[in-house]
Amino acid sequence: MSDDSHEELLAQRETAHDEERQREAEPSVGARRAAAALAGVANVPGVAKPDPILVADDMSRRFGGVTAVEVEHLEVQRGTITALIGPNGAGKSTFFNLITGFDKPNSGRWSFDGKDISGAPSFRIARHGMVRTFQLTKALTRLTSLENLMLGATGQRGERLLASLLRPSWARQEADIRARAEELLGRFNLTHMRDEFAGTMSGGQRKLLEMARALMVKPDMILLDEPMAGVNPALTQSLLGHIEALRDEGMTIVLVEHDMDVIMSISDWVVCFAQGQVIAEGRPDDIRRDTAVIDAYLGTHRSLQEEDPS
Numbered sequence: 621m622s623d624d625s626h627e628e629l630l631a632q633r634e635t636a637h638d639e640e641r642q643r644e645a646e647p648s649v650g651a652r653r654a655a656a657a658l659a660g661v662a663n664v665p666g667v668a669k670p671d672p673i674l675v676a677d678d679m680s681r682r683f684g685g686v687t688a689v690e691v692e693h694l695e696v697q698r699g700t701i702t703a704l705i706g707p708n709g710a711g712k713s714t715f716f717n718l719i720t721g722f723d724k725p726n727s728g729r730w731s732f733d734g735k736d737i738s739g740a741p742s743f744r745i746a747r748h749g750m751v752r753t754f755q756l757t758k759a760l761t762r763l764t765s766l767e768n769l770m771l772g773a774t775g776q777r778g779e780r781l782l783a784s785l786l787r788p789s790w791a792r793q794e795a796d797i798r799a800r801a802e803e804l805l806g807r808f809n810l811t812h813m814r815d816e817f818a819g820t821m822s823g824g825q826r827k828l829l830e831m832a833r834a835l836m837v838k839p840d841m842i843l844l845d846e847p848m849a850g851v852n853p854a855l856t857q858s859l860l861g862h863i864e865a866l867r868d869e870g871m872t873i874v875l876v877e878h879d880m881d882v883i884m885s886i887s888d889w890v891v892c893f894a895q896g897q898v899i900a901e902g903r904p905d906d907i908r909r910d911t912a913v914i915d916a917y918l919g920t921h922r923s924l925q926e927e928d929p930s
């Protein structure tokens with residue numbers, strides 16, 4: 621190869637790298653759509669959104685003398701990645717538990733996609749299209765990845781499973797469920813773990829498996845409680861990519877996250893909890909500089925840049 625053509629090749633490669641960087645820097649269609657939808661929304665706790673998929677009112681949950689959640693009003697805009705931040709014990713997980721029917725509030729009403737689902741059990745809420753993952757993964761360690769996913773299709777459905785078992789169409793349904801599970805294993809790069817017990821997987825792979833399992837019911841909204849905690853950096857990037865892809869496909873995502881870099885890179889909107897209340901909400905750039913947010917974190921001796929140790 622002549623020196624000239626070698627240099628040309630190097631130049632071409634450099635251009636390709638530039639393009640890759642450019643693509644990465646450019647917001648996706650979903651991010652642009654979310655930004656446009658939220659453009660006129662003020663940074664005020666409890667502010668109304670143009671097209672909320674979730675609306676919660678006067679939600680409270682007390683444990684003995686501790687008020688874990690006391691949310692006056694909160695709306696989540698459809699089709700966004702909304703981050704829920706706040707110091708340890710701020711009530712983020714409890715709020716997830718309440719709105720997904722895994723815990724009962726002392727007071728409160730909430731609606732999903734315009735339907736009142738206050739007090740509904742978790743499987744019914746899942747059937748309406750809202751599912752969640754847990755801070756500590758709940759994958760069943762003595763089942764294989766495939767079995768975990770197949771169970772996910774029914775696990776949040778309860779009585780519907782029973783009804784379907786009694787019908788001759790069960791075999792057909794099982795085939796559909798298996799096909800969906802295989803598709804999700806592929807999507808999350810877990811096909812090679814298909815027949816492995818979940819107990820043998822790494823923490824990061826189990827987080828992926830849990831997200832895949834939640835997606836079995838084709839939800840419209842997914843709540844992720846610290847999906848990146850304990851996951852290695854490479855897998856974190858892949859998880860972030862999956863979350864963005866889901867938003868770009870039109871899904872609404874709420875995620876609890878402590879790492880400010882992660883929040884800045886993927887969220888369209890940020891809601892900050894402290895002592896059970898929404899103390900601030902807004903665009904990531906504004907929230908990072910918000911004095912109420914900074915005070916809430918400083919009050920617990922945590923900096924916004926600090927990684928979650930749990």
Ligand SMILES: Nc1ncnc2c1ncn2[C@@H]1O[C@H](COP(=O)(O)OP(=O)(O)OP(=O)(O)O)[C@@H](O)[C@H]1O
Nearest residue numbers: 683686688706707708709710711712713714715755
């Ligand atoms: N089942 C329970 N029984 C008693 N107290 C509880 C229970 N669940 C939560 N709490 C209390 O409610 C408060 C909110 O807890 P929660 O787990 O919702 O916080 P969090 O924001 O998710 O915190 P972290 O970032 O550490 O996960 C805390 O004071 C916690 O100790």
Ligand SMILES: [Mg+2]
Nearest residue numbers: 712713714755
């Ligand atoms: Mg929590």
